[in-house]
Amino acid sequence: MKSIEHPVVDGAEAKRALEAAAASEGMSADQIDIESMVITQNYDRYSDEDHEVWSIIYNKRWAQIETDASDVFLRGIRAINLRPDRVPDLREVNANLARMTGWQSRGVPGYLPAKSFFAFLAKRQFPTTIAVRPKSQMDYLPEPDIIHDVFGHVPLHADPVFADFLQTYGQAALHTDDPHHTERLARLFWFTVEFGLIREDGRLKLYGSGLISSEGEGHHALESPEVDRRPFEMQRVCDTPFEIDHYQPILYVLDSFEQLRDAMNTYAEMLLNQPAASAG
């Protein structure tokens, strides 16, 4: 786990949050204290270059997203009032989300252990990095930054159906200790939240954050003849291993977010009704 050093991150606070995150590894669901891992977005400390990097990437991606992103995603961008000219202030994003779905985006210092990440989701809190990538690494940054996390993920949190899905996902993943299901849930997250496609008005559209926030991957997903685009089916998605570090050769296509929410509800009911220590 690595702390991203950036002027908006207070060093002492980030150190405490990272220690809390490290200490949460191995804790049970009811022991995890998500507030201990939250850090402040010291908004006034973003530099002109930070706003410029946000703006350049936002405008570059908008050229495709305007026509190729899911309507639900585009409605979300407007609903949380993301702007092309400056890094979003989480206080403003959260004031808008609070009215619509009750989701909140919370600053964290970097990667969290999986269970802690799920503990945030289970409470309708989305852990987000707050640093902006340097201008020298605009096209590729190995760690997530606020562009991936807020531009890529948060607009969907304004949609009530997706909002319910993501919380249910978090609750199920938090309470499952069965490695078989943990792996299946990781695949589900990958093929939906990170790399999902949806069919709207007879056309394929992007909604996964990895497709929204990456120009190369966003075009590849829709245009490459090499991609195997399969209809979403929960069991099949969960059976499909994924690979990182290159463009995705397999993607799953939703008919609607209701389809995803309903399939997740069924899966979660099965998991949450199992005794915690059951073997799979």
Ligand SMILES: [Fe+2]
């Ligand atoms: Fe992501």
